[in-house]
Amino acid sequence: MKQLIISLLVFFIAQSVFSQKIEKRLTELNIVLPKVQPPIASYVNAVRTGNLIFLSGKGPTGADGKFITGKVGVDMSLEEGKAAARNTGLNLLAALKAEIGELDKVKRIVKVLGMVNCPSDFTQQPQVINGFSDLMVEVFGDKGRHARSAVGVGSLPANMAVEIEMIVEVE
Template structure:
Protein backbone atom coordinates (compact mmCIF):
# COMPACT_ATOMS: atom_id res chain seq x y z
CA UNK A 1 0.00 0.00 0.00
CA UNK A 2 2.79 2.44 0.87
CA UNK A 3 4.62 1.74 -2.41
CA UNK A 4 1.41 2.38 -4.32
CA UNK A 5 0.85 5.65 -2.45
CA UNK A 6 4.38 6.91 -3.17
CA UNK A 7 4.13 5.81 -6.79
CA UNK A 8 0.89 7.75 -7.22
CA UNK A 9 2.38 10.75 -5.43
CA UNK A 10 5.39 10.67 -7.74
CA UNK A 11 3.13 10.54 -10.81
CA UNK A 12 1.11 13.52 -9.54
CA UNK A 13 4.26 15.55 -8.79
CA UNK A 14 5.80 14.80 -12.18
CA UNK A 15 2.61 15.66 -14.07
CA UNK A 16 2.25 18.91 -12.07
CA UNK A 17 5.86 19.81 -12.87
CA UNK A 18 5.28 19.07 -16.57
CA UNK A 19 2.10 21.16 -16.53
CA UNK A 20 3.91 24.10 -14.92
CA UNK A 21 6.71 23.86 -17.48
CA UNK A 22 4.15 23.96 -20.32
CA UNK A 23 2.41 27.01 -18.85
CA UNK A 24 5.70 28.89 -18.40
CA UNK A 25 5.46 32.25 -20.08
CA UNK A 26 7.57 32.63 -23.18
CA UNK A 27 8.81 36.07 -24.23
CA UNK A 28 8.14 36.02 -27.99
CA UNK A 29 10.26 39.12 -28.65
CA UNK A 30 13.23 37.42 -26.96
CA UNK A 31 12.56 34.13 -28.80
CA UNK A 32 12.55 35.93 -32.18
CA UNK A 33 16.03 37.31 -31.39
CA UNK A 34 17.29 33.95 -30.10
CA UNK A 35 16.12 32.30 -33.32
CA UNK A 36 18.01 34.91 -35.37
CA UNK A 37 14.83 36.10 -37.07
CA UNK A 38 14.50 39.66 -38.34
CA UNK A 39 10.95 40.87 -38.75
CA UNK A 40 10.37 43.36 -41.55
CA UNK A 41 7.60 45.84 -42.19
CA UNK A 42 4.88 44.01 -44.08
CA UNK A 43 4.47 44.61 -47.79
CA UNK A 44 1.70 47.03 -48.69
CA UNK A 45 -1.48 45.37 -49.93
CA UNK A 46 -1.88 45.37 -53.70
CA UNK A 47 -5.67 45.59 -53.53
CA UNK A 48 -8.44 47.13 -51.43
CA UNK A 49 -7.86 45.34 -48.12
CA UNK A 50 -5.72 45.71 -44.99
CA UNK A 51 -3.07 43.29 -43.66
CA UNK A 52 -4.77 42.92 -40.25
CA UNK A 53 -7.96 43.88 -38.43
CA UNK A 54 -8.63 43.80 -34.69
CA UNK A 55 -12.12 42.93 -33.48
CA UNK A 56 -12.30 42.89 -29.69
CA UNK A 57 -9.35 40.81 -28.52
CA UNK A 58 -8.99 38.96 -31.83
CA UNK A 59 -6.64 39.96 -34.65
CA UNK A 60 -7.50 38.61 -38.10
CA UNK A 61 -4.45 38.58 -40.35
CA UNK A 62 -4.96 38.44 -44.11
CA UNK A 63 -3.36 35.69 -46.15
CA UNK A 64 0.31 36.23 -46.91
CA UNK A 65 2.96 34.28 -48.76
CA UNK A 66 6.69 33.66 -48.36
CA UNK A 67 8.78 36.79 -48.87
CA UNK A 68 12.49 36.13 -49.37
CA UNK A 69 15.32 38.25 -47.93
CA UNK A 70 15.54 40.18 -51.23
CA UNK A 71 11.88 41.25 -50.84
CA UNK A 72 10.65 39.01 -53.66
CA UNK A 73 8.00 36.35 -53.26
CA UNK A 74 9.17 32.74 -53.39
CA UNK A 75 7.39 30.99 -56.25
CA UNK A 76 6.65 27.43 -57.23
CA UNK A 77 4.22 24.56 -57.02
CA UNK A 78 4.76 21.93 -54.33
CA UNK A 79 5.03 18.48 -55.86
CA UNK A 80 6.54 19.87 -59.05
CA UNK A 81 8.96 22.75 -58.32
CA UNK A 82 9.36 22.19 -54.59
CA UNK A 83 9.44 19.04 -52.47
CA UNK A 84 7.83 18.71 -49.03
CA UNK A 85 10.87 20.09 -47.17
CA UNK A 86 11.11 23.09 -49.49
CA UNK A 87 7.37 23.66 -49.07
CA UNK A 88 7.82 23.44 -45.30
CA UNK A 89 10.60 26.06 -45.52
CA UNK A 90 8.24 28.28 -47.56
CA UNK A 91 5.59 27.92 -44.84
CA UNK A 92 8.18 28.91 -42.20
CA UNK A 93 9.14 31.92 -44.30
CA UNK A 94 5.44 32.81 -44.51
CA UNK A 95 5.24 32.53 -40.71
CA UNK A 96 8.01 35.12 -40.44
CA UNK A 97 6.07 37.40 -42.80
CA UNK A 98 2.92 36.98 -40.68
CA UNK A 99 4.83 37.66 -37.47
CA UNK A 100 6.05 40.91 -39.07
CA UNK A 101 2.46 41.85 -39.93
CA UNK A 102 1.32 40.99 -36.41
CA UNK A 103 4.12 42.97 -34.76
CA UNK A 104 3.48 45.95 -37.02
CA UNK A 105 -0.23 45.81 -36.15
CA UNK A 106 -0.01 45.34 -32.35
CA UNK A 107 3.41 46.87 -31.66
CA UNK A 108 4.81 44.10 -29.46
CA UNK A 109 4.43 40.34 -29.76
CA UNK A 110 4.23 40.09 -25.97
CA UNK A 111 0.65 41.36 -26.29
CA UNK A 112 -0.31 38.03 -27.88
CA UNK A 113 -2.20 35.63 -25.63
CA UNK A 114 -2.29 32.79 -28.15
CA UNK A 115 -2.46 31.81 -31.79
CA UNK A 116 -6.07 30.67 -32.25
CA UNK A 117 -6.68 29.48 -35.83
CA UNK A 118 -4.65 29.08 -38.99
CA UNK A 119 -5.64 28.42 -42.58
CA UNK A 120 -2.74 27.12 -44.64
CA UNK A 121 -3.15 26.86 -48.41
CA UNK A 122 -0.62 24.93 -50.46
CA UNK A 123 -0.19 25.51 -54.19
CA UNK A 124 0.26 21.86 -55.11
CA UNK A 125 0.05 19.40 -57.95
CA UNK A 126 -3.17 17.44 -58.26
CA UNK A 127 -1.62 14.26 -56.83
CA UNK A 128 0.15 15.94 -53.89
CA UNK A 129 -1.38 14.96 -50.52
CA UNK A 130 1.08 16.11 -47.84
CA UNK A 131 -0.38 19.56 -47.23
CA UNK A 132 -0.27 19.23 -43.41
CA UNK A 133 3.46 18.39 -43.50
CA UNK A 134 4.09 21.56 -45.52
CA UNK A 135 2.08 23.79 -43.16
CA UNK A 136 3.97 22.26 -40.21
CA UNK A 137 6.73 24.71 -41.16
CA UNK A 138 4.41 27.49 -40.04
CA UNK A 139 2.98 25.74 -36.98
CA UNK A 140 6.38 24.63 -35.68
CA UNK A 141 7.66 28.22 -35.74
CA UNK A 142 4.60 29.49 -33.85
CA UNK A 143 5.36 27.01 -31.06
CA UNK A 144 9.05 27.97 -31.12
CA UNK A 145 8.11 31.64 -30.68
CA UNK A 146 5.06 31.46 -28.38
CA UNK A 147 5.56 28.12 -26.61
CA UNK A 148 2.32 26.27 -25.86
CA UNK A 149 0.39 29.44 -26.69
CA UNK A 150 1.57 28.99 -30.27
CA UNK A 151 -0.42 25.76 -30.67
CA UNK A 152 -3.53 26.43 -32.71
CA UNK A 153 -6.48 24.98 -34.55
CA UNK A 154 -5.56 24.58 -38.22
CA UNK A 155 -6.69 23.68 -41.69
CA UNK A 156 -4.15 22.72 -44.34
CA UNK A 157 -5.56 22.45 -47.84
CA UNK A 158 -4.32 22.13 -51.40
CA UNK A 159 -5.02 24.65 -54.14
CA UNK A 160 -4.61 24.47 -57.89
CA UNK A 161 -2.92 27.88 -57.88
CA UNK A 162 -2.17 30.80 -55.59
CA UNK A 163 -1.55 34.51 -56.33
CA UNK A 164 1.74 35.29 -58.11
CA UNK A 165 2.58 31.57 -58.20
CA UNK A 166 3.55 31.44 -54.49
CA UNK A 167 3.78 27.93 -52.98
CA UNK A 168 1.86 28.70 -49.77
CA UNK A 169 -0.53 31.33 -48.47
CA UNK A 170 -1.42 31.43 -44.79
CA UNK A 171 -3.85 33.47 -42.73
CA UNK A 172 -4.27 33.42 -38.97
CA UNK A 173 -6.41 34.55 -36.07
CA UNK A 174 -4.64 35.68 -32.90
CA UNK A 175 -6.02 36.44 -29.43
CA UNK A 176 -4.56 39.39 -27.52
CA UNK A 177 -4.14 39.56 -23.75
Protein backbone atom coordinates in the same frame (compact mmCIF):
# COMPACT_ATOMS: atom_id res chain seq x y z
CA MET B 1 -0.03 57.62 -1.52
CA LYS B 2 3.74 57.14 -1.56
CA GLN B 3 3.28 53.35 -1.37
CA LEU B 4 0.84 53.48 -4.29
CA ILE B 5 3.33 55.40 -6.43
CA ILE B 6 6.10 52.94 -5.54
CA SER B 7 3.81 50.01 -6.37
CA LEU B 8 2.91 51.53 -9.71
CA LEU B 9 6.57 52.16 -10.54
CA VAL B 10 7.47 48.56 -9.68
CA PHE B 11 4.56 47.35 -11.80
CA PHE B 12 5.59 49.39 -14.84
CA ILE B 13 9.25 48.42 -14.51
CA ALA B 14 8.25 44.75 -14.27
CA GLN B 15 5.96 45.14 -17.27
CA SER B 16 8.82 46.67 -19.24
CA VAL B 17 11.19 43.83 -18.33
CA PHE B 18 8.66 41.08 -19.04
CA SER B 19 7.27 42.71 -22.18
CA GLN B 20 10.43 41.82 -24.05
CA LYS B 21 9.98 38.06 -23.60
CA ILE B 22 9.03 37.28 -27.21
CA GLU B 23 11.62 39.70 -28.63
CA LYS B 24 14.24 37.93 -26.54
CA ARG B 25 12.98 34.57 -27.77
CA LEU B 26 13.25 35.74 -31.39
CA THR B 27 16.84 36.82 -30.74
CA GLU B 28 17.65 33.46 -29.15
CA LEU B 29 16.25 31.73 -32.25
CA ASN B 30 18.27 34.06 -34.54
CA ILE B 31 15.02 35.29 -36.07
CA VAL B 32 14.79 38.75 -37.56
CA LEU B 33 11.31 39.69 -38.70
CA PRO B 34 11.14 40.94 -42.27
CA LYS B 35 9.69 44.21 -43.48
CA VAL B 36 5.90 44.07 -43.52
CA GLN B 37 4.50 43.14 -46.91
CA PRO B 38 1.95 45.63 -48.21
CA PRO B 39 -1.37 44.21 -49.39
CA ILE B 40 -1.32 43.25 -53.09
CA ALA B 41 -4.97 44.19 -53.67
CA SER B 42 -7.88 46.05 -52.00
CA TYR B 43 -7.64 44.82 -48.42
CA VAL B 44 -5.71 45.47 -45.20
CA ASN B 45 -3.11 43.30 -43.48
CA ALA B 46 -5.09 42.92 -40.26
CA VAL B 47 -8.45 43.69 -38.70
CA ARG B 48 -9.04 43.76 -34.97
CA THR B 49 -12.39 43.03 -33.44
CA GLY B 50 -12.43 42.86 -29.66
CA ASN B 51 -9.46 40.80 -28.58
CA LEU B 52 -9.07 38.97 -31.90
CA ILE B 53 -6.77 39.93 -34.76
CA PHE B 54 -7.66 38.52 -38.18
CA LEU B 55 -4.56 38.52 -40.39
CA SER B 56 -4.95 38.46 -44.16
CA GLY B 57 -3.25 35.73 -46.13
CA LYS B 58 0.49 36.19 -46.61
CA GLY B 59 2.99 34.34 -48.74
CA PRO B 60 6.70 33.59 -48.55
CA THR B 61 9.26 36.13 -49.73
CA GLY B 62 12.92 35.94 -50.61
CA ALA B 63 15.68 38.32 -49.57
CA ASP B 64 14.77 40.48 -52.57
CA GLY B 65 11.21 40.89 -51.23
CA LYS B 66 9.71 38.96 -54.15
CA PHE B 67 7.40 36.01 -53.58
CA ILE B 68 8.81 32.49 -53.45
CA THR B 69 6.81 30.85 -56.20
CA GLY B 70 5.98 27.48 -57.67
CA LYS B 71 4.04 24.34 -56.99
CA VAL B 72 5.13 22.16 -54.09
CA GLY B 73 5.72 18.66 -55.42
CA VAL B 74 6.54 19.94 -58.91
CA ASP B 75 8.76 23.04 -58.78
CA MET B 76 9.96 22.50 -55.22
CA SER B 77 10.37 19.67 -52.74
CA LEU B 78 8.31 19.03 -49.63
CA GLU B 79 11.18 20.45 -47.52
CA GLU B 80 11.34 23.60 -49.67
CA GLY B 81 7.58 23.97 -49.29
CA LYS B 82 7.91 23.58 -45.52
CA ALA B 83 10.63 26.29 -45.52
CA ALA B 84 8.30 28.53 -47.55
CA ALA B 85 5.56 28.01 -44.94
CA ARG B 86 7.99 28.95 -42.15
CA ASN B 87 9.00 32.05 -44.12
CA THR B 88 5.32 32.94 -44.46
CA GLY B 89 5.02 32.65 -40.68
CA LEU B 90 7.74 35.28 -40.31
CA ASN B 91 5.82 37.57 -42.66
CA LEU B 92 2.65 37.06 -40.62
CA LEU B 93 4.49 37.77 -37.36
CA ALA B 94 5.84 40.99 -38.86
CA ALA B 95 2.30 42.04 -39.87
CA LEU B 96 0.98 41.09 -36.43
CA LYS B 97 3.68 43.09 -34.67
CA ALA B 98 2.92 46.10 -36.88
CA GLU B 99 -0.74 45.81 -35.86
CA ILE B 100 -0.37 45.33 -32.09
CA GLY B 101 3.02 46.92 -31.35
CA GLU B 102 4.64 44.08 -29.45
CA LEU B 103 4.26 40.33 -29.74
CA ASP B 104 4.08 39.87 -25.97
CA LYS B 105 0.44 40.93 -26.24
CA VAL B 106 -0.34 37.61 -27.92
CA LYS B 107 -2.46 35.39 -25.67
CA ARG B 108 -2.72 32.58 -28.20
CA ILE B 109 -2.58 31.70 -31.88
CA VAL B 110 -6.18 30.56 -32.37
CA LYS B 111 -6.81 29.39 -35.95
CA VAL B 112 -4.72 28.99 -39.08
CA LEU B 113 -5.64 28.32 -42.70
CA GLY B 114 -2.72 27.11 -44.78
CA MET B 115 -3.05 26.85 -48.55
CA VAL B 116 -0.44 24.98 -50.57
CA ASN B 117 0.03 25.60 -54.30
CA CYS B 118 0.32 22.01 -55.54
CA PRO B 119 -0.85 19.51 -58.15
CA SER B 120 -4.12 17.66 -57.55
CA ASP B 121 -2.39 14.41 -56.57
CA PHE B 122 -0.20 16.03 -53.86
CA THR B 123 -1.39 14.95 -50.39
CA GLN B 124 1.24 16.28 -47.99
CA GLN B 125 -0.26 19.73 -47.32
CA PRO B 126 -0.23 19.19 -43.53
CA GLN B 127 3.51 18.46 -43.59
CA VAL B 128 4.14 21.63 -45.63
CA ILE B 129 2.13 23.84 -43.26
CA ASN B 130 3.97 22.28 -40.31
CA GLY B 131 6.77 24.68 -41.27
CA PHE B 132 4.48 27.48 -40.09
CA SER B 133 2.99 25.64 -37.10
CA ASP B 134 6.39 24.56 -35.78
CA LEU B 135 7.57 28.20 -35.93
CA MET B 136 4.58 29.40 -33.88
CA VAL B 137 5.36 26.84 -31.17
CA GLU B 138 9.08 27.75 -31.23
CA VAL B 139 8.24 31.42 -30.72
CA PHE B 140 5.21 31.28 -28.41
CA GLY B 141 5.45 27.86 -26.74
CA ASP B 142 2.04 26.41 -25.89
CA LYS B 143 0.38 29.73 -26.82
CA GLY B 144 1.51 28.99 -30.37
CA ARG B 145 -0.46 25.73 -30.66
CA HIS B 146 -3.53 26.34 -32.79
CA ALA B 147 -6.45 24.86 -34.64
CA ARG B 148 -5.59 24.52 -38.32
CA SER B 149 -6.70 23.58 -41.80
CA ALA B 150 -4.19 22.73 -44.52
CA VAL B 151 -5.49 22.48 -48.06
CA GLY B 152 -4.09 22.10 -51.54
CA VAL B 153 -5.04 24.58 -54.24
CA GLY B 154 -4.43 24.65 -57.99
CA SER B 155 -3.03 28.19 -57.91
CA LEU B 156 -2.35 31.11 -55.59
CA PRO B 157 -1.92 34.83 -56.24
CA ALA B 158 1.41 35.63 -57.94
CA ASN B 159 2.03 31.86 -58.08
CA MET B 160 3.08 31.89 -54.38
CA ALA B 161 4.11 28.47 -53.06
CA VAL B 162 1.91 28.84 -49.96
CA GLU B 163 -0.51 31.33 -48.50
CA ILE B 164 -1.41 31.36 -44.82
CA GLU B 165 -3.89 33.39 -42.79
CA MET B 166 -4.39 33.32 -39.04
CA ILE B 167 -6.54 34.49 -36.17
CA VAL B 168 -4.76 35.59 -32.99
CA GLU B 169 -6.13 36.37 -29.52
CA VAL B 170 -4.43 39.35 -27.89
CA GLU B 171 -4.61 41.19 -24.57
